[in-house]
Amino acid sequence: MSLDASISLTLGPLDLDMAITVDEGEVVALLGPNGAGKTTLLRAVAGLVPFRSGHVRLDGKVLEDTVTRAYVPTERRPIGFVFQDYLLFPHLSILENVAFGLRSRGTSRQAAVEKAIHWLDRVGLKSYASSKPAGLSGGQRQRVALARALAPNPRLLLLDEPLAALDVTTRAEVRRDLKRHLDSFEGIRLVVTHDPLEAVALADRLIVMENGHLVQTGTAQEVTEHPRSQYVADLVGVNLLRGEADHGSVKLAGGQVVAAAGAELGEVFAVVHPRAVAIHRTHPEGSPRNVWSGRATNIELLGNRVRVRIDGEVSLVAEVTPAALKELNLVEGGKVWLSFKSTDVAVYPA
Amino acid sequence: MRRERVPIVALVPAAIGAAFFIVPLIGLIVRSPWADAVAALTAPETLEALKLSLIASLSATAVALVLGVPMAWIYARVAFPGRDLLRALTTLPMVLPPVVGGIALLLAFGRRGLMGAWLATTFGITFPFTTAGVVMAETFVAMPFLILTVEAGLRSMDRRYEEAARALGANRWTVFTRVTLPLIGPSLFAGAVLCWARALGEFGATITFAGNFPGVTQTMPLAVYLLLETNHNASFILSLVLLLISLVVLVGLRDRWLGSA
Amino acid sequence: MRYRVAVAVAAVLLTACGSSGENSSASPSATPLSGTVSVFAAASLTEAFNALGTSFQGANSGVTMKFNFAGTPTLVTQIEQGAPVDVFASADTTNMDKLTGDGFTAGTPQVFARNKLEIVVASGNPKGITGLADLAKSGVIYITEGPTVPAGKYALQALKMAGVTVTPKSLETDVKSVVGKIELGEADAGIVYTTDVTAAGNKVQGVPVPDADNVIATYPIVAVKATANAAAANAFVAYVLSAAGQAKLQSFGFLSAS
Numbered sequence: 001m002s003l004d005a006s007i008s009l010t011l012g013p014l015d016l017d018m019a020i021t022v023d024e025g026e027v028v029a030l031l032g033p034n035g036a037g038k039t040t041l042l043r044a045v046a047g048l049v050p051f052r053s054g055h056v057r058l059d060g061k062v063l064e065d066t067v068t069r070a071y072v073p074t075e076r077r078p079i080g081f082v083f084q085d086y087l088l089f090p091h092l093s094i095l096e097n098v099a100f101g102l103r104s105r106g107t108s109r110q111a112a113v114e115k116a117i118h119w120l121d122r123v124g125l126k127s128y129a130s131s132k133p134a135g136l137s138g139g140q141r142q143r144v145a146l147a148r149a150l151a152p153n154p155r156l157l158l159l160d161e162p163l164a165a166l167d168v169t170t171r172a173e174v175r176r177d178l179k180r181h182l183d184s185f186e187g188i189r190l191v192v193t194h195d196p197l198e199a200v201a202l203a204d205r206l207i208v209m210e211n212g213h214l215v216q217t218g219t220a221q222e223v224t225e226h227p228r229s230q231y232v233a234d235l236v237g238v239n240l241l242r243g244e245a246d247h248g249s250v251k252l253a254g255g256q257v258v259a260a261a262g263a264e265l266g267e268v269f270a271v272v273h274p275r276a277v278a279i280h281r282t283h284p285e286g287s288p289r290n291v292w293s294g295r296a297t298n299i300e301l302l303g304n305r306v307r308v309r310i311d312g313e314v315s316l317v318a319e320v321t322p323a324a325l326k327e328l329n330l331v332e333g334g335k336v337w338l339s340f341k342s343t344d345v346a347v348y349p350a
Numbered sequence: 351m352r353r354e355r356v357p358i359v360a361l362v363p364a365a366i367g368a369a370f371f372i373v374p375l376i377g378l379i380v381r382s383p384w385a386d387a388v389a390a391l392t393a394p395e396t397l398e399a400l401k402l403s404l405i406a407s408l409s410a411t412a413v414a415l416v417l418g419v420p421m422a423w424i425y426a427r428v429a430f431p432g433r434d435l436l437r438a439l440t441t442l443p444m445v446l447p448p449v450v451g452g453i454a455l456l457l458a459f460g461r462r463g464l465m466g467a468w469l470a471t472t473f474g475i476t477f478p479f480t481t482a483g484v485v486m487a488e489t490f491v492a493m494p495f496l497i498l499t500v501e502a503g504l505r506s507m508d509r510r511y512e513e514a515a516r517a518l519g520a521n522r523w524t525v526f527t528r529v530t531l532p533l534i535g536p537s538l539f540a541g542a543v544l545c546w547a548r549a550l551g552e553f554g555a556t557i558t559f560a561g562n563f564p565g566v567t568q569t570m571p572l573a574v575y576l577l578l579e580t581n582h583n584a585s586f587i588l589s590l591v592l593l594l595i596s597l598v599v600l601v602g603l604r605d606r607w608l609g610s611a
Numbered sequence: 612m613r614y615r616v617a618v619a620v621a622a623v624l625l626t627a628c629g630s631s632g633e634n635s636s637a638s639p640s641a642t643p644l645s646g647t648v649s650v651f652a653a654a655s656l657t658e659a660f661n662a663l664g665t666s667f668q669g670a671n672s673g674v675t676m677k678f679n680f681a682g683t684p685t686l687v688t689q690i691e692q693g694a695p696v697d698v699f700a701s702a703d704t705t706n707m708d709k710l711t712g713d714g715f716t717a718g719t720p721q722v723f724a725r726n727k728l729e730i731v732v733a734s735g736n737p738k739g740i741t742g743l744a745d746l747a748k749s750g751v752i753y754i755t756e757g758p759t760v761p762a763g764k765y766a767l768q769a770l771k772m773a774g775v776t777v778t779p780k781s782l783e784t785d786v787k788s789v790v791g792k793i794e795l796g797e798a799d800a801g802i803v804y805t806t807d808v809t810a811a812g813n814k815v816q817g818v819p820v821p822d823a824d825n826v827i828a829t830y831p832i833v834a835v836k837a838t839a840n841a842a843a844a845n846a847f848v849a850y851v852l853s854a855a856g857q858a859k860l861q862s863f864g865f866l867s868a869s
Contacts, residue, residue, distance in 0.1 A: 101518035561781025
């Protein structure tokens with residue numbers, strides 16, 4: 001049982017073309033920068049955004065298909081949607097909010113109220129049943145939004161940036177609760193987020209999106225160990241290069257040749273961790289085969305380490321200790337040489 | 351709390367404007383013969399006119415709600431060719447002189463009117479000289495106020511709540527009744543009250559289309575106008591009554607209207 | 612259309628000829644009159660007074676006539692509330708007495724015309740009205756003027772004398788409103804003056820009211836006390852009362868003053 005969606009649409013400046021499948025055994029996070037089209041994709045799956053071509057199938061049943069012109073309206077899809085701003089109905093009490101989905105689908109008032117109270121209890125807000133949303137904190141409203149979406153027992157749970165509206169301290173706690181609820185949910189779960197930490201904490205598999213297109217998909221480990229885009233590389237904090245491999249070396253687009261121990265043949269990505277990049281004020285002697293000159297364009301102190309961006313023939317970020325930086329007597333704009341060992345280059349097919 | 355001083359440039363015209371509205375009210379209060387007030391107010395013709403006015407204006411408001419809310423919804427939610435023109439036509443009575451409205455109604459629904467002739471010969475229904483005619487005239491001039499107010503409310507509400515309701519399984523009717531209507535409640539209320547107040551005060555269209563007869567078509571404004579000739583003291587008292595009703599409505603409405611949706 | 616224009620042109624020419632050849636108050640007096648003369652007159656006098664005003668203006672080029680026609684009680688209210696007016700012509704003596712009693716008149720009001728009632732129906736008389744009794748027939752929509760309007764008061768008197776009981780469907784503010792609704796076909800019959808039926812031409816038809824049941828309406832005219840143009844006001848009153856003025860009034864169907 002799964003969600004199978006293939007969607008092509010254009011909405012303003014966004015050109016979206018994505019195909020995703022989500023099985024019921026996994027929590028999937030749609031990760032990407034703002035403007036990538038993640039929310040649009042989620043809304044399209046829910047039937048709230050029309051698309052040019054494609055289909056949405058849930059458990060084999062067609063919810064939408066542009067070829068056969070089939071379209072099941074949003075209200076008849078067995079979905080639960082948690083919106084970024086929660087959108088709790090301001091004129092209804094918390095209890096009425098949570099019971100709304102049940103009442104709308106025909107459940108009697110009494111049965112709906114019972115179930116709603118059960119769910120409020122599960123999220124720890126039973127005592128707030130008769131309050132209005134305005135009287136609750138952000139974290140509490142998030143829990144109500146989740147309970148409201150889950151109460152009708154949907155088949156597909158869609159969450160749009162579920163923690164984005166919370167402040168940092170609340171977020172961690174709510175994230176733990178959310179993970180608990182997601183794990184115990186028996187249907188198909190798709191979460192949209194721009195926060196990689198959130199994605200890794202909540203999901204089993206990541207689908208990375210940029211500019212409306214798929215960049216890579218895999219478990220958190222797979223994605224972070226083998227980033228396939230600058231975006232992911234930046235998230236993970238590693239240097240990403242791309243080029244043509246040829247037995248021990250990788251030729252970059254600009255012509256530079258990087259010595260990489262594991263390189264064989266074909267189009268590859270090459271990852272170098274900043275810690276593996278050494279900085280020198282003069283041309284270094286000795287073993288490193290990868291030596292490039294450049295200028296330190298940005299020096300950033302991050303706690304007990306320093307990240308130095310070096311722009312040159314091969315631009316990389318290097319990471320050193322503050323002591324080392326002092327020893328180098330380096331300031332922004334200073335001329336440097338960087339070096340790294342060929343064995344420190346991780347290579348994998350593009 | 352620190353209060354900002356009102357600039358003279360704003361204060362002077364505002365004071366003049368306020369006086370423009372307040373002085374007539376004061377004049378009416380001062381000149382009304384309070385000794386005769388009770389007699390004037392309880393005279394059978396007055397009570398009859400008052401009762402007719404209330405029945406007709408409330409009926410007109412009811413008709414305006416039933417017909418106007420769907421119109422407002424369509425104007426706000428459905429884009430179709432000619433929408434702007436249609437909206438302009440259906441809100442025309444707001445700027446039309448009421449008597450012109452009455453004439454237009456006669457030409458359409460009078461005994462020899464475009465539709466009126468057919469209604470008269472087929473069903474034997476005529477509107478002039480009937481209370482139904484009064485309700486029609488009042489609805490004609492007052493409904494646009496309701497339509498515009500409700501449409502504004504619908505346009506300014508956060509439509510994502512409707513999406514949230516749909517995602518929870520609500521069909522369009524449920525979305526409308528359990529989410530949309532409550533959310534535009536203030537606009538709906540304000541629109542209905544404005545409509546009612548306008549209907550209550552309507553004169554030109556009523557006297558032209560429905561005529562003037564006590565108990566059937568002689569509403570308060572007509573009664574006041576006619577009393578002006580025969581017993582102008584009584585007309586002052588009744589004018590005051592109408593003015594006070596309007597004042598109470600507007601004062602009660604002020605926050606909801608200004609802070610709607 | 613062209614026929615109507617020809618008639619209008621002829622009427623203007625005749626009026627011009629008529630007034631210039633007369634030895635009447637329409638001819639210029641010793642000191643030329645000037646300024647505006649504002650006349651409030653009963654609605655039934657609309658056509659006749661417009662014609663009188665045109666010839667008076669023609670003979671006194673410095674004068675501008677302004678008319679306000681409405682139901683008589685409406686005019687009385689306006690005058691007593693301070694409307695600027697020079698001459699008042701009423702459709703009955705009751706309203707004139709009120710104005711005089713309240714001290715708004717200058718000099719003694721004089722009767723200048725009389726009128727009779729007539730039933731007005733749509734042209735072709737589709738409901739077959741033959742007399743006052745037919746007004747009470749079922750299926751006939753009868754309207755009249757309000758009871759304080761002279762014509763309305765006279766209508767009630769006439770109906771009483773004829774022994775007819777009928778409830779009108781509407782009480783209009785003046786005779787012209789009644790005629791208007793008959794023309795439009797909204798009502799079937801109304802009671803107005805013979806002059807109103809004549810003035811409406813072939814858009815309506817009249818059914819005579821027998822003299823036994825009919826009421827003679829008496830029209831007095833007076834200069835108003837607060838007039839700002841006494842000379843011209845009095846001159847106009849004199850013109851209305853003169854042989855020329857009387858002839859013109861009678862050409863519109865009014866009865867002579869005595």
